[in-house]
Amino acid sequence: MPRRRRTRQGEPTHLVLDNEALGQLSGGRPSQPLLVALEAAAATVGRILLPTSVVVERGYDPTAPVAADANRLLRTAHDDELTRSRAVEAGRLRQKTHHGASVVDAHVATTALAAIRRHSGTATILTSDVGDMERLLDASDDTRTGTSAFIQAL
Amino acid sequence: MAQLADLLDALERIGDQPGRPVSAHLDPAINDAAKTAVALGLTESVSALTGTALHAELRRLALRAALDGHYDRWPDDRPHVAEVALFLAAARKLPVADRPELPTALREMADAMGADVDPETLLAATAGHLAISGSAA
Numbered sequence: 001m002p003r004r005r006r007t008r009q010g011e012p013t014h015l016v017l018d019n020e021a022l023g024q025l026s027g028g029r030p031s032q033p034l035l036v037a038l039e040a041a042a043a044t045v046g047r048i049l050l051p052t053s054v055v056v057e058r059g060y061d062p063t064a065p066v067a068a069d070a071n072r073l074l075r076t077a078h079d080d081e082l083t084r085s086r087a088v089e090a091g092r093l094r095q096k097t098h099h100g101a102s103v104v105d106a107h108v109a110t111t112a113l114a115a116i117r118r119h120s121g122t123a124t125i126l127t128s129d130v131g132d133m134e135r136l137l138d139a140s141d142d143t144r145t146g147t148s149a150f151i152q153a154l
Numbered sequence: 155m156a157q158l159a160d161l162l163d164a165l166e167r168i169g170d171q172p173g174r175p176v177s178a179h180l181d182p183a184i185n186d187a188a189k190t191a192v193a194l195g196l197t198e199s200v201s202a203l204t205g206t207a208l209h210a211e212l213r214r215l216a217l218r219a220a221l222d223g224h225y226d227r228w229p230d231d232r233p234h235v236a237e238v239a240l241f242l243a244a245a246r247k248l249p250v251a252d253r254p255e256l257p258t259a260l261r262e263m264a265d266a267m268g269a270d271v272d273p274e275t276l277l278a279a280t281a282g283h284l285a286i287s288g289s290a291a
Binding site for chain 2: 029036040041043044047070073075078150
């Protein structure tokens with residue numbers, strides 16, 4: 001049975017961009033699931049978070065010519081840097097999955113967990129890699145944040 | 155004329171410089187509430203609270219403007235408000251998200267409430283309606 005928590009109306013819905021989400025935003029025309037998620041963030045004053053390791057993995061170059069609309073959407077995102085503390089937390093999660101998840105995926109998962117801890121509300125990971133993300137979130141010891149993270153397949 | 159790009163440029167510069175005093179007209183009750191929140195230890199200072207809240211709202215406004223710019227170009231891409239409300243129910247893992255009739259109920263409630271209804275209000279109204287109809291069944 002899925003774990004449930006009570007969430008008050010009006011709590012922010014933060015978004016965490018994985019590789020596929022960044023690809024869609026930097027490529028010109030986001031998919032409908034991504035636009036729906038962006039609308040939800042706009043409606044709830046949720047943050048859009050871009051883990052910087054995803055930028056590395058994607059090879060995203062902000063100076064490359066892209067559709068202006070997509071570039072504007074991407075520029076509303078906050079960078080989430082792989083600081084020492086974030087790296088330690090990501091490393092612990094990754095160890096618990098027996099290194100089955102990538103370093104980037106572990107950073108993405110810890111970005112979501114940290115957003116919930118720091119800003120309350122819920123965090124949705126926008127990804128094409130649902131299985132690894134589920135394993136990483138299930139590995140979290142923090143039940144409160146673990147149950148407040150949601151995965152949206154793109 | 156100011157452009158969205160100017161707002162995005164300014165948002166990206168946040169944190170580059172030390173803060174400086176600015177004047178703003180606030181509802182005195184907001185000021186009182188902010189001071190009380192500081193006294194309760196809920197936030198560091200009125201300045202920090204003001205900056206954080208203003209930053210979040212400016213990001214939201216920029217996102218709203220960027221999304222509207224996208225829909226100006228591709229009008230068919232604008233999601234129905236019922237889809238956004240359905241996403242909020244799933245993202246919050248609300249029990250109502252598992253109700254198979256939720257998508258249809260959200261569409262019907264959106265039609266009844268009008269085009270300008272926001273997804274939060276739509277979700278709350280639909281969840282309430284389903285709770286009443288569910289308990290009556």
